[in-house]
Amino acid sequence: MEDESNATFITFSGYVEVYRYRFVYFVVMFTVYILIICSNLSIVGLIWIHQNLHEPMYIFIAALLMNSILYCANIYPKVLIDILSEKQIITYQACLVQCFLYYSLSGSELLVLAAMAYDRYLSICKPLQYPTIMRKTTICSVLSLAWIVPACQVAVPVVLSADTKLCNFVLKGIFCNNSAYKLHCMSSRSLSVYGVVVLVNVVFLPMVFILFTYTKIFLITYQKCGAVRRKAAQTCLPHLLVLMNFSCLVTYDVIIVKLESDFPTTVRLIMTLQMILYHPLFNPIIYGLKMKEISKHLKRLFFQHKLQ
Incomplete structure (x- = not known):
């Protein structure tokens, strides 16, 4: 559909009886959005304020959480507006921008996780070389890339x-992802091939690198004393849980895009949510509970507020 200014509009059909349950x-969505912003910003703020958290591992965690905030800012405001609107529409150009931010930020998350895996590998397996490799310039370069x-x-x-x-x-969704390319009159083989290349570069290779890195960490620490094994498990487990969670996200996205016609609207909405x-x-939640230093500062912050 087109209006007088020749802007092409796309209609979202992924909502289930939005007029009844708007x-x-x-x-629900607004409450979750506020929780996401507050929880992520709280930990980022703690890392920013406390000098003992100005280490590469915590800087990478702060970058990961900021990435999550940007990821949600790309989706939630538009979804909240659509829920209260009579028509759930978006211009095609805005849809492409949302699609771009969604996948670029998702790719950034996995690359930051890969950087965190390498950081843990150097810290645990090559502690003497760690200070010379993980300098501020290295961290800035890695995060920029x-x-x-x-x-x-x-x-x-x-x-x-x-x-x-x-x-x-x-x-067929509530925000723009690769399904937007199915709106084209003709499917482009070159775009499909390029999409596979991007998937390999941004998802598959970093994931293989992460799994390889953590495998080496566990093989090396297995041969050492119990204290070293416990330290490795304590610092690596949160990252592995986050990686598993992200893997589910990627799997959901691929399933929804590739098999969207085979799913009822309700099932597709649940998977999207x-x-x-x-x-x-x-x-x-994982970093707040599982990372000892962050958990300690969170408890102190909460206890102070309780006393007041």
Whole structure:
């Protein structure tokens, strides 16, 4: 559908009886969004304030949580507006921007997790070399690449799709993902091949690197004393839990995009909500509970507020 200004509009059809349950949807989504912002920012603030948390591991955690905030800011405001609107629509250009941010930030998360795995490997297996390798310049370079590399790769199909003719104007979802490319009149083989290349570069290779790194950590620490094994488990377990959670996110996205026609709307909505509800909340909960130093500062902060 097109208006007088020739802007092409896409309709989201992924909601289930939004006209009947709009206020329930809104209250739940708005509450979760506030919890996500507060929980992530609380830990980022603690890392920023306390000098003993100004270590590479905690800086990477802060970057990961900031990435989650940006990820949610790309989705939640639009979803909340749509829930209260009579029509759930978005311009095609805005849809592509949302799609770009969604996948570039998802790719950045995995690359930051890969950087965290390498940081743990150096800290546990090569402690003498750790201070010379993990310097501030190294951390800044790694984080810059973690955000720039996925953005550059994801931008290519988005730019190429900007002027593509559409034959379908209904998107089976509540936000824009790769399903947007199914709106095209003709599917592009080159875009499909490039999408596989990006998937390998941004998802598969970093995941293999992470698994390889943690395998080496556990093999090396297994041969050492119990104290070293406990330290390795204490610092690596939260990262592995976050990686497993992110793997579920990627799996959900692939299933929804590839098999969307085989799922009822209700099932597809539940799977989509898994991606945007519990995933951004999972990271701060895990790091807040499992990372000893962060947990200690959180308890102190909570106890002080309670006394007041």
